[in-house]
Amino acid sequence: MFAKKYMYLITLAMSSPALAQAVHDRDAVEKGIAIAAEADRRDSGYVDSEESFTMVLRDSKGRERFRTLRTKTLERTDDGDWSLTIFDEPADVKGTAMLTYSHGLEPDDQWLYLPALKRVKRISSKNRSGPFMGSEFAFEDLSDFELEKYSYRYLRDEPCGEHSCFVSEWVPAYEHSGYTRIEVWHDREEYREQKIEFYDKVGKHLKTLVLNDYSLYRERFWRPLKMEMTNHKTGKATLLHFNNIELGAGLTEREFDQNSLRRAK
Amino acid sequence: MRQGKSDYLHKADEMFGHLGLWMYGHKLIVLLCALGLLSTGLYFAGKTRADNGLDSFFDATDTAYNAYVIYQDEFGSDEVAYILYTVPNSPYGPFDLDAMQRIAQLTEALEYEVPFVRDVTSLSNVEFITADGDFLEIHELALDMPEDQAGLLERGLAMMQKPSYRGAIVNNEATHGAIILEMTISINDPLDEIRLDPEGGDGLPNLYPQAAKHKIDEILSRPEYTGIDFYLGGDVQMSTAYNETITRDTARQTLLTLALVSIIAMICFRMQLLGLAGPLSVVILALILTIGFMGLVGYEMGILFLIVPTFLTAIGVAQSVHLITEFNLMRARGLDRREAVKQAMEHVAMPCLLAAFTTAAGFLVMATSKLRPLSEIAVYQSVGVMLAFLASITVMVCYMSMGKDRPHKSLDPSERKSGLLYYFLHRVAALNLKRPFAIMAVFGVILTGSMIGIGKLHVGFNFLEEFKPHTRFRLDTDYIQNVMGGMLNVVFIYDSGKADGIKSSEMLAHLEGLQAYAERSTIVEKSYSVVDILKDINQSFHSDDPAYYRLPESGELIAQYLLLYEISGGEELSDFVSGDYRRTALELRVDITDSRHIKALIDDLERYMAAHPVSGAEIRTTGMGLLWVRLASYIAESQMWCYGLAFIIIALVMCLAFRSVKVGLLVMIPNLFPAVLVLGFMGLNGMQLDYFKLMLATVAIGIAVDDTVHISTRIRKEFHRSGNYEEAIRTSLLSTGRALVITTIILSLSFLVYTVSDMAILADFGILLSATMVSALVADLFLLPCLVLVLKPFGSEYEPATVSDPAPAAHTL
Known part of the structure; x- marks a missing residue:
């Protein structure tokens, strides 16, 4: 009897740290989900947006190239968002446009219009890890956020610039991601993404995205005016400078059909 | 032209004799100075680094090289690691489903695990666009792997229609696939950019491309890729092969040469400590001082450095052998240690200096080459040869000065006149004196044939063929x-x-x-x-x-x-x-x-x-192809210029040394013979003149002249003593001839050490250089005495009563 009781106590003592760890892990996961859900909630409901921006492509030697683009986005509740991207510069590619229907965990649908060819082509690709518009952003970095696309874990709190941030780890749940995990810094005040670190398939720190100059639109939605993605493997970087952002512009589904590609100029 | 007080060669001999006496009396100071030099050399030697990159072949101002650097800067490093593979047990080759799945896994492993990799492309991840009307589908096998073999074969057939894939990632017969690893940097990048671990030092395994190559090897050897045969090519493999081969060969050749020289010295000098330790000390001191000099002036150890350790060993030992032979001879004649040192220095030091100077000149003429390895080795090897001379006269005198001054066991005259070497030299002397014209005629025929061969000689090289056929690369x-x-x-x-x-x-x-x-x-x-x-x-x-x-x-x-x-x-x-x-x-x-x-x-x-x-x-x-062409043109330019300059400089030195244009030009004939012979042989046998073999002629003239200086100086000295050419030639061949044969054996065998290298280009150089040394000996033993006998360059014969040199003639061995 004594022996049994003694053994019970030893087992309890030995398992306590493991139990404590399990409880801690469950809490971290719940807190991670809560942070991501709150950030998503705060960013939902903008309905649509129109943005124009300059993309600066900087190579490892510091040489830069510029592109000017416009993006229209239509928020959708039943599926992923729709977006239309139109190139304004360089002049010889003006009017080249790409329409994207995002689908959460499924591959996106994309259509492309080349003005010189005057034909719309549908494009299908399962590659989410490929570069977006030849930049250091991957398609998956800029695709529509859906809560089910990742699993979450809160890591710690730490200062981030002028703010104090939650740091969470996101692990992609969709197929063919180029990352094993992502670390995201949300500021505690507004749940805005301040910094994101991307880790490749062997866990090496591959890229860092820094978001700056947040502006408030319609008194609710925060948008960064500057984004800089640095690829630590290649030494290349991409900067996005937003110069015009309009939320709730009254866009309709008609502006996101295949004919809209031809009209986009 | 008789010997007198005004003869500056004689004065120089006397000066070296006095120097020998001074060093004998101050051997501790000399030894301390040598140790001081050794320490300084070691300090600066630590500053040299190996560099076998492309930049090591070109000067920074070279236009072709700069165009290549700009190209790399603009379009990124064009360096790749290229992995060809085949699946021997499958009829579908690279389109075998199981193999394709494993190649997809391998491609990922290479992309994420190999350092300095920018991108990896294989059949499994190359983007493949199919079109159906206005629907374009972008595939990657790794993301969209067919479920069965038939599906993959169908995809394979479509992929084989794309011209851009064939010959790049799959061969035309679809029996082999390829994986291309594009690298982020190149071997020309600065040292701090090519370290894998910034704190890991500059050992080859921590540097690009070795670090990348070793990781590729490790990944390919994993059990999951068993059954797929891999072949490695491309820049990463090539540069690694160069760097590792050169580093390994330098160490291996140095040790082998030292061991070989020790064995020869022990045989020749009958296990004497002087004969073994002396030359080894000279060689080590000369080698460290030379590397120290390279560190001091900022030279890097490129591919041509491979010849340096063995070369300096051979030169250092040869000079030591001349000193020891003369010293032993004097001791055998009953002179005490002090007097033997003086006599050895008097008889041998000046010819050694002349020999070192001409060898250095043979290298130095290449300093004008536009080929950076040649222009650099020209300087540091010349300095090395002179340092070997300095080391030999100082260290050897210290060794010769040590020990008790017991009377040396005088050799029995009958013993002195026996032995294979004596018999051989005796027969050589007899033949020369009996048939000088016939011998000259034979040399004339050989030279004519060689000249025809030189006419067929062409410049060219092939980096791949620089490696021996059995090497993995x-x-x-x-x-x-x-x-x-x-x-x-x-x-x-x-x-x-x-x-x-x-x-x-x-x-x-x-x-x-x-x-x-x-x-x-x-x-x-x-x-x-x-x-x-x-x-x-x-x-x-x-x-x-x-x-x-x-x-x-x-x-x-x-x-x-x-x-x-x-x-x-x-x-x-x-x-x-x-x-x-x-x-x-x-x-x-x-x-x-x-x-x-x-x-x-x-x-x-x-x-x-x-x-x-x-x-x-x-x-x-x-591109690399143009750089090859440019290298070849530099070799061709260097060839004409260097050979002409080497001949002029050495002829000038000979004329000044003998204070006679006639004698100077006469001794150049046997000097040129080995160079002409070896170049002619190469031409007749279709061998190309590459950047190693380019050195053959100038080095051959430079070294061959060493023996010519020794033997002609001796003939001249003996002629002044005896007034008789036949007697002078016989005496010189029987005395100096012995040292000539021993040094030639040492030099030839030393240069044969190059044949153990994995670099075919160096092995060929070693064989040809050894043959050159032997042909130089043949010219010095036969052609020179015959020319002297026929042309009588030192003046008319006279009665021996006028001889004033107090030193006894070296009639015996």
């Missing part, structure tokens, strides 16, 4: 060349002079024309340019109709295709187009072959460009 690269074609690149850069200029359809049409013309050449295996990418997209945008595998006609469509390619993730564009679309590159993949064939190709293409000018663009040639 050469076996694999040969295999890859047979399966996939060329591994060398020649690049043409179109510079439009303005941003977006290369989007002009006229310019791209010109590029297409040049590309098509180049592909007719039998040594061009594959060509790449932005034209291929544009044709590929154009076909995809026209329902995969092969008729549309052509350049779009509109400049706007070209621009939009290029944008489409870029925004859909195509990463190859930056390999061919500058960021601002001002420049574009046409890259030809050419067989690794004789540089002459590459030169012929480049000349032909430049003629085509001259006949088909393109308005608004400047076209420049670059």
Whole structure:
């Protein structure tokens, strides 16, 4: 009897740290989900947006190239968002446009219009890890956020610039991601993404995205005016400078059909 | 021309005799100075670093090299690791489903685990566009692997239709696949950028490309890839093979040479401590001082450094042998240690200095070469030879001065006149005196034949053939060349002079024309340019109709295709187009072959460009292929200039040394013989003059003259003593001839150590240099005495009563 009781106590003592760890892990996961859900909630409901921006492509030697683009986005509740991207510069590619229907965990649908060819082509690709518009952003970095696309874990709190941030780890749940995990810094005040670190398939720190100059639109939605993605493997970087952002512009589904590609100029 | 007080050679001999006496009396100071020099040398030796990169062949101001650096800077490092593979137990080759799944896994492992990798391309991850009407589907096998073998074969058939894949990632017969690892840096990048671990030091395993190569090897050896045969080629493998071979060979050859020299010294000097320890100390001191000098002036250890340890060992030992032989001879005559040192220095030091000077001059003439390894070795090897002389007269005198001054056991006269070497030299002397004209006639015939051979000699080299046929790098690269074609690149850069200029359809049409013309050449295996990418997209945008595998006609469509390619993730564009679309590159993949064939190709293409000018663009040639051609032209230039200069300088030294143009030019005849013979032999046997063999003639003249100096100085001295040419020749051959034979054995065997190298280019150099040494001995033992006997360069014979030299003649061994 004594022996049994003694053994019970030893087992309890030995398992306590493991139990404590399990409880801690469950809490971290719940807190991670809560942070991501709150950030998503705060960013939902903008309905649509129109943005124009300059993309600066900087190579490892510091040489830069510029592109000017416009993006229209239509928020959708039943599926992923729709977006239309139109190139304004360089002049010889003006009017080249790409329409994207995002689908959460499924591959996106994309259509492309080349003005010189005057034909719309549908494009299908399962590659989410490929570069977006030849930049250091991957398609998956800029695709529509859906809560089910990742699993979450809160890591710690730490200062981030002028703010104090939650740091969470996101692990992609969709197929063919180029990352094993992502670390995201949300500021505690507004749940805005301040910094994101991307880790490749062997866990090496591959890229860092820094978001700056947040502006408030319609008194609710925060948008960064500057984004800089640095690829630590290649030494290349991409900067996005937003110069015009309009939320709730009254866009309709008609502006996101295949004919809209031809009209986009 | 009789010996007198005014003869400065005699004065120099006396000066060295006095120096010997002084060093004998101050051996501790001399020894301390030597140790001081050793410490200084060791300190600076630590500052030298190995460099076998491309930059080690070219001067920083070289225009061809700079064009290549600019090309790499603009279009990124063109260095790749190339892995060819086959699946021997499958009838489907690289399109075997199980193998393809494992290659997909391997491609990922290589991309994420190998350091310095920018991108990895294989059949499993290459983007493959299929078109069905207005629906374009972009596939990657790794993301969309067919479920069964039939599905993969169907996909394989479609992929084999794409010209851009064939010869790049799959061979035309679809029996082999390839994985291409593009690297982020190149071997020319600064040291701090090529370290894997910034704190891990500068050992080869921590540096690019070795770190990348070793990781590739480790990944390929994993059990999951069993059953797939891999062959490694490309720049990463090649540079690693160079660096590791040279580092390993330098250590191995130095040890082997020292061991060999020790054995020879022990045999020749009957296990004497002096004969063993003395030369070894000289060699070590000379070697460390030379490397220290390199560290001091900032020279790097390039590929030609491979010859240095063995060479300095041979030179240092040869000089020591002359001193020991003379010292032992004097001791055998009953002189005490002090007097023997003085006499040895008097008789041998000046010829040693002259010999060192002429050997150094043989190297120094190459300092004018535009080939950086040659111009650098010219300086540090010349310094090394002079340092070996300095080390030999100081260290050897210290060794000779040590020990008790017991009377040396005098050799029995009968013993002195016996032995194989005595018998041989005696017969040589007899033959010379009996048949001088016949001997000269034989040499005349050999020289004539050699001159014919020299007429057939041509400059050229092939980096692949620098490695022995059994080495892994050469076996694999040969295999890859047979399966996939060329591994060398020649690049043409179109510079439009303005941003977006290369989007002009006229310019791209010109590029297409040049590309098509180049592909007719039998040594061009594959060509790449932005034209291929544009044709590929154009076909995809026209329902995969092969008729549309052509350049779009509109400049706007070209621009939009290029944008489409870029925004859909195509990463190859930056390999061919500058960021601002001002420049574009046409890259030809050419067989690794004789540089002459590459030169012929480049000349032909430049003629085509001259006949088909393109308005608004400047076209420049670059790439590794052009650098090969440039190396060959530098070798050819160096050849004419260096050989002429070496002859003039050494002839001048001889004329000054003997204070007679007649004698100086006469001794140059046996000096030239080995160089002419070896170059003629190479020409007759179709051997090419590469950057190693280029050194043969100048080095041969430089070293051959050593023995000529020793024997001619001795003949001259003996003639002044005896007044009789026959007597002088006989006496000289029997005394100095012995040292000549021993040093030639040492030099020849030492240079044969080069044959253990994995570098065929060095092994050939070693064999030819050894043969040169033997032919130099033959010329000194036969041709020189006969010329002296016939031409009587030291004046008329006279009665021996006029002899004033107090030293006894060396009649015996």
